[in-house]
Amino acid sequence: MATAPSLLHLGSLMGGVRSVDQVAVEERAASLGKRSIKKGSKVWALELAIRMMDLTTLEGADTPGKVAALCGKAIRPDPTDHSVPSVAAVCLYPSLIAHAVQHLRGTSVKVASVATAFPSGQTFTTVKVTETREAVAAGADEIDMVIDRGAFLSGGYQKVYDEIVRIKEACGSAHLKVILETGELGSYDNVRRASVLAMAAGADFIKTSTGKIQPAATPAVTLVMMEAIRDFHRETGRSVGLKAAGGIRTAKQAVQYLVVLYETLGPDWMTPDRFRLGASSLLNDVLMQLAKEKTGAYQSGDYFTID
Amino acid sequence: MAPRLDVRKTYKLFVNGEFVRSESGRAYRPVAGVNVPRASRKDLRDAVRAARTAFDGWAGRTAMNRGQVLYRAAEMLDGRRQQFIQELGGGKPAGREVDAAVEALVWYAGWTDKLAQVAGTVNPVAGPYFNFTIPEPTGVVGVVATETPALAGLVRGIAPALAGGNVVVALASESKPLPALTLAEVLATSDFPPGVVNVLTGQRKELLPWLAAHMDVNAIDAAGCTAEELAAVQEAAAGNVKRVVAHRNGELSPSAVTDLMEMKTVWHPIGT
Numbered sequence: 331m332a333t334a335p336s337l338l339h340l341g342s343l344m345g346g347v348r349s350v351d352q353v354a355v356e357e358r359a360a361s362l363g364k365r366s367i368k369k370g371s372k373v374w375a376l377e378l379a380i381r382m383m384d385l386t387t388l389e390g391a392d393t394p395g396k397v398a399a400l401c402g403k404a405i406r407p408d409p410t411d412h413s414v415p416s417v418a419a420v421c422l423y424p425s426l427i428a429h430a431v432q433h434l435r436g437t438s439v440k441v442a443s444v445a446t447a448f449p450s451g452q453t454f455t456t457v458k459v460t461e462t463r464e465a466v467a468a469g470a471d472e473i474d475m476v477i478d479r480g481a482f483l484s485g486g487y488q489k490v491y492d493e494i495v496r497i498k499e500a501c502g503s504a505h506l507k508v509i510l511e512t513g514e515l516g517s518y519d520n521v522r523r524a525s526v527l528a529m530a531a532g533a534d535f536i537k538t539s540t541g542k543i544q545p546a547a548t549p550a551v552t553l554v555m556m557e558a559i560r561d562f563h564r565e566t567g568r569s570v571g572l573k574a575a576g577g578i579r580t581a582k583q584a585v586q587y588l589v590v591l592y593e594t595l596g597p598d599w600m601t602p603d604r605f606r607l608g609a610s611s612l613l614n615d616v617l618m619q620l621a622k623e624k625t626g627a628y629q630s631g632d633y634f635t636i637d
Numbered sequence: 638m639a640p641r642l643d644v645r646k647t648y649k650l651f652v653n654g655e656f657v658r659s660e661s662g663r664a665y666r667p668v669a670g671v672n673v674p675r676a677s678r679k680d681l682r683d684a685v686r687a688a689r690t691a692f693d694g695w696a697g698r699t700a701m702n703r704g705q706v707l708y709r710a711a712e713m714l715d716g717r718r719q720q721f722i723q724e725l726g727g728g729k730p731a732g733r734e735v736d737a738a739v740e741a742l743v744w745y746a747g748w749t750d751k752l753a754q755v756a757g758t759v760n761p762v763a764g765p766y767f768n769f770t771i772p773e774p775t776g777v778v779g780v781v782a783t784e785t786p787a788l789a790g791l792v793r794g795i796a797p798a799l800a801g802g803n804v805v806v807a808l809a810s811e812s813k814p815l816p817a818l819t820l821a822e823v824l825a826t827s828d829f830p831p832g833v834v835n836v837l838t839g840q841r842k843e844l845l846p847w848l849a850a851h852m853d854v855n856a857i858d859a860a861g862c863t864a865e866e867l868a869a870v871q872e873a874a875a876g877n878v879k880r881v882v883a884h885r886n887g888e889l890s891p892s893a894v895t896d897l898m899e900m901k902t903v904w905h906p907i908g909t
Contacts, residue, residue, distance in 0.1 A: 627850035627873075628682055630877065
């Protein structure tokens with residue numbers, strides 16, 4: 331477990347974060363997005379995208395029935411095609427963990443739960459810790475926490491750091507993903523700073539967004555976080571994962587993220603253990619693209635399940 | 638005053654209410670000195686996607702409103718009469734073809750709000766129910782225009798499909814694509830929402846198999862297909878049980894509209 335550093339240490343950690351060249355990052359992300367991935371490579375990338383997917387439902391109207399349907403889809407995304415792999419995890423609210431656990435027992439699909447007053451993170455630290463503990467006790471394999479953006483933006487780095495440390499502690503053996511909510515951080519510099527902060531505090535994954543705020547994940551902001559992970563790995567030897575979430579709806583976008591990932595972090599990160607795509611409607615588009623590659627005909631949404 | 642420069646026109650595809658070059662960047666020259674975009678399967682894919690997105694809005698319009706929009710297309714087409722005549726090769730036959738195109742638009746515009754009365758039925762049933770059958774639009778319709786007449790053939794394909802509340806992806810005449818692309822300019826100024834009607838030019842053998850096999854296309858008007866092409870279209874269309882319509886000798890007929898519609902029956906209990 332990471333121990334809380336002194337204020338002085340945290341200050342130098344934050345002060346040592348180099349600033350991000352906005353134009354260069356956006357240009358690079360855009361140029362990587364133009365790569366053409368075809369045929370066999372495309373099928374490979376699409377299947378990898380499914381294996382990396384956190385199939386998500388985070389609505390106030392979620393019910394046990396909807397979770398059951400989602401879990402069925404997570405285990406076997408295309409009921410007509412057994413060669414399509416399962417997704418990495420389902421991602422849902424804490425109150426629905428028990429239902430998901432029941433449906434996913436004995437499968438490779440993990441249960442991920444958001445916690446810490448998702449999506450705003452504006453509540454008492456004790457409540458966040460308790461929520462996390464209960465989520466893990468209910469059977470969550472992974473916890474997606476949000477950072478306190480209010481504290482971060484007002485310079486309260488210590489509070490953000492301490493909270494992540496305490497949540498990590500509450501997680502026990504469960505994996506911790508730390509959502510930075512980049513759409514609220516205002517600049518790439520802040521994204522990089524928050525990434526370093528979260529990684530130093532012990533995050534297993536850092537995650538772009540909640541999906542509740544626009545803009546959510548963009549290739550550029552993901553690239554900034556990947557570079558932070560790369561440099562962190564160089565300095566400390568610890569490999570931190572990345573989850574891009576929010577606004578990723580098409581297979582083409584998913585493949586673009588994989589290209590950026592490959593070019594920034596290399597083949598070691600091309601695994602569901604180190605990269606995830608958080609999405610709800612993405613899966614159907616990927617399935618349609620796979621079916622198109624297999625059958626040679628463009629597909630229709632009419633023939634794929636509505637989750 | 639010096640004579641002004643010649644302003645050469647770049648013909649473009651009409652997809653999702655926008656005039657675009659082919660995604661592939663290719664063109665062909667069916668007419669000396671004119672580049673015409675040679676659409677790829679990806680342009681077709683984009684057009685079908687745009688059409689699907691536009692379908693609910695267009696199908697949800699009142700029949701009268703669809704008629705008004707079609708009638709406006711007739712007005713706009715007539716206003717460009719000289720341009721069409723020139724693109725069709727000039728002379729009296731070209732003039733007659735433009736007349737036929739205008740007539741088809743006006744004729745099907747008139748049918749929009751009468752169709753349900755004529756084609757719909759009240760069915761006698763042995764139970765305490767009212768039983769109605771009404772025609773409903775089928776969805777995305779692929780229209781394969783005749784090579785000649787290039788303009789009137791295309792209009793006779795798209796007008797009945799649109800009148801019934803369908804959305805259209807049209808493949809223009811390969812040898813005479815210019816009137817089709819100018820027709821797109823007419824349609825663009827006729828209040829059709831973006832995506833309701835899309836016009837592609839290019840090689841038929843390149844586009845037709847993708848259209849015929851596309852799972853999100855619900856019907857194909859194959860008036861412009863050869864017998865061989867028709868057989869291939871029918872085979873590929875079986876994948877999602879597309880309706881393939883392929884008769885018509887240039888006649889205007891309300892059945893051209895109902896051929897691209899689905900007859901839906903509702904049961905309504907009497908007395909409630």
